[in-house]
Amino acid sequence: MALIETQNPVFIGDEYELAINQSIQSVLDSLQNPNHDLSVFTSTFLKLMQAKPDPLLETIWVFSGLVFQIDNPPKDDILDEVLAVKDLFQSITAYSASCSPSVSIALIAPVIFKLYGLAVDSKRKDADLKRGKKAKREIRSLLDVILGYFNVCCEGPNGDEDSGLVRPLNDLVSIWVHGEGNGNGAGKNGLKQFFPLFSDEIIDCVTEESAGVLGLLAGAVILEAFLLKLCLKFSDGSSRQELQNDLRNWAVCSITGFHNFYFFDMLVKMLLEPNLTVMSLLSSEDESFLRKLIYDVVILPDYSFLNLEKVGHLSNNHVKNNILSRLMVTHEAIELSRKNKDHTKAISYTNAFSGSHLPTVVTKLVTSELGAQGIESQRKGSSPAAFLKWMLDLEDQGLRLCDGFMSKHRERLVRHSSRLDLDQPSSEKTDNNLLFFIDNKGNDEDENINDSMNDVFVAAAHEMQSGKKRKEIKTKDKDGVKFQRHNLSGPRAAGEFKTDDSDSASEVDDPYSDEDLE
Template sequence: MDSIPDETQITHKFTHLIGQNYEIALDQSLQTLLDYALLDTNFEKISLFTADFNKLLQCKANPPLETIWVYSALAFHGRISSKDESLNHQFTAIKELFQLIVSCSVSCDSLKSIILISPVVYHLHRISVDLKGYELRSKKEKKLMKEIKGFVDSILGYLKVCCEGLEGDFDSLEGLIRPLEDLVSVWVWDVKEKSGEGKVRLRRFFPLLGDGLVERISVVGCGLSELAGYVIGEVFLLKLCLAFRGEVSGKELQNELRTWIVGSITGLRNSYFFDSLLRMLLEPSLPVTSLLTSEDRITLRIVLYETIILVEYSFLNPERLARLSASHVKGIALARLMVTHEAVEFFRKHGDQTKALSCMNAFSSSSLTSQVIRWVRSEIDVKDNNYGPNGSSPKAFLRWLLNIENQGIQVFDNDMSSYRAKLVLDISEEDSKLSASKENKKSVADLLFYIDNKGEPEDEIEKDEQMTEAASAAFVAAAHSLQSAERGGTKRKAGNIRKKNRLKFLKYNLYEESAPPAEKPTVVDNNDLSSGSDVENPSADEEDN
């Protein structure tokens, strides 16, 4: 199209918007809007586009996602007339956008309702970044931040209700009429790059997903269930980032975040959302650079490692995952395995052996190990119950899987190729260092003691390593054997302090957030993780009593 569409090209005279006619009319209207947006970002004719999509919205009881998406975008752009609007004015418009989307999607299924919240998250992120520049110097700015935090809590509450509607039906038969890149374009107008513009728009529109997930959406694509999980993940991260902008800090903030994260993951019970957190943690850096300092980003990563690895969530049990697609279940298992490995290496790198051992103990005690072994055995049709990795650590499992891939069995999917490449490089470098270290020790031993037994130094080293691993395992098993007790009821009662069967974790009751009895997570390892948390010893409690 060489010129901006005139009024007669923009407005359509719709008739008999039923069945296939509706989809044709929607597609034509959206294409006209996109053609216009590519040529001009002046919104003088927005009211004409809005009229078309208002008709499409009104003539169907359960309108498609695209109709609500575009209509709300046009309404919002008409509300925000300039980038120079004050932050308070922008925030008011964002709240009105949320209310409009909720009212328009009241008859939609839960997946569509969740996905439709993504434009709200996009604009909340933008205003949060802008507000960060002010450093909350005035009472007015502090008040606005408090209102934003409360609004994010409201969105999370809405998403939790939507997730309850997903119980037993995570996969929707209905897909998108137009590619996601086209839908994103009506919110991100100012991206004009011809080369890879779709990916640029996606990265701009999903600022809290990270490059890995954006690449996955752009290249591999994703279903509505996955996209809904990604949207929840963005709101989740935004909530955590805003928590760092308050009066609470240090260990007290970390304890509060741990409590909230576990309660929220338990309450949402969404495996696609959990998968999005895992994939974010596999990125070199969390996608929160624009909101947090480098120190706060490290703190957030540590807290996420602890709450994702050290807790066994019931909605991730093999029995619960059996009703989901095999590829999705496999992806979660591999991502959990790799995240645990990354966490162990992260803590070792920062000199915190206690946390590294905690993650390894939690992994070996979880259902994930047997799940991975069963899957591999079924893939290569092995009946031998002794067939498995040579060790129980995450690294031993990953070495085993890489060796299986070398035999021609594909374990890691294409979208995990970058993680796999990094894993291969890390293990190769470690093997080289280990080999050089053994050779060096052997040379020193030969100088000190001339013994005509070439295998002895290496054998002794291996025995020492086995003894160290056995001692560590025994220590961890003895010190971190506390398991969570099932909690009854879903509501907190004022003044009811439970002294018996109360899960003691990080100084707080993990389950102060209401959660159905069947969905309580189990703390696999509850040590204080060298974070200043207070974890009480059950035996000590008995002695005191």
């Protein structure tokens, strides 16, 4: 449906949000009627959408949902359905052209929802059908366009990350899943249907927030598209080694390009779940393979957008929880590698942790809670296991970190208790295929620097065979993302974690100064 110029109402004060609330409630009430007619609401939401130069997310979300369902009754041909979703994406991007980056990304959630359903359907269709094969190609092509769109959006400022919604997210989801839950909202079942690649914990994280829900929702939508892309690559017919190399390189470049904290935080938290929620697209063997691959892209690179100075606008709890989650994931990846007798990979993870900024910030996080006197001496060893054992012991003495993070994961830590008091030494022997990237995205003053990778990361990720010369790593990948030398020989502790856990965003100092980044 093309936008039609209409005489728009003028809203004063809170009238605009009140009108949106009432209009959405009318749609939700209508959905309870099996014979509902959505066409009666389109003109209302068109006026609401055109009433502001930068329309609210809710107006575009509902208007596009109404138009899509009116103009696209169920189709028998999957290729026609793919083309309809392609039109939906183009319409939403046109409607949101003046919106902020977070809103523009979050609005693509219904497109990913529809695209996921088509991806699952395409697996069920006869692979020999010509149109079925073409539909698969169209799905992947559209997904690539969407991911490119996210990358462009992520280049812009994200000053709206702490903004909220006029209506709860589950109400908006109902527009697309036809009020599958209870009452006026989608309920838990509807949210699970709308976000099929997310665990309950991630859904709760997105839906329970209020002030920062736009930033969280944008990160969640990026993660959905990211996971869907990874899953669809498994049908390429590539060898395991080719698939691993292609996906790992693509994932690292994509994470660097998005430089989105919420997306990365949710990706890390997914690894704390027993299984990735991709079983509708992958076999259990493929899910295990994907988990190991995501361990690589989460643990081995040292992403500059995670530096504390880059996330100072976020709440302390978000930042601290992410730090502890990454510590836990690194420990579990090491344990899994040892269990599978892949000691080379375990050493790579251990060395990567030792050479990263995580040990410094974890120590700083804990000492900011208890004070520095006598705390450091209590830790025995420098592995992730040693840090976790240290914090577990401190919690037994009364420490409560990040709203009880350690208490929440105590059971899983106790299962590893036999390993938590061991500090496995690192080794120079590592996997030649594990590249450790250090990105320097956004540091304009170093545009022309062409440094090799830091030795400590090379030892962790790209140790050459005995007697061979180390390869030089170009400072720019195909997307122009720079990788720089990171001096880790003596990072300076600068400032302390603030312990104010209020909802307001707060500053968190980086343990490195500018002099530490050469």
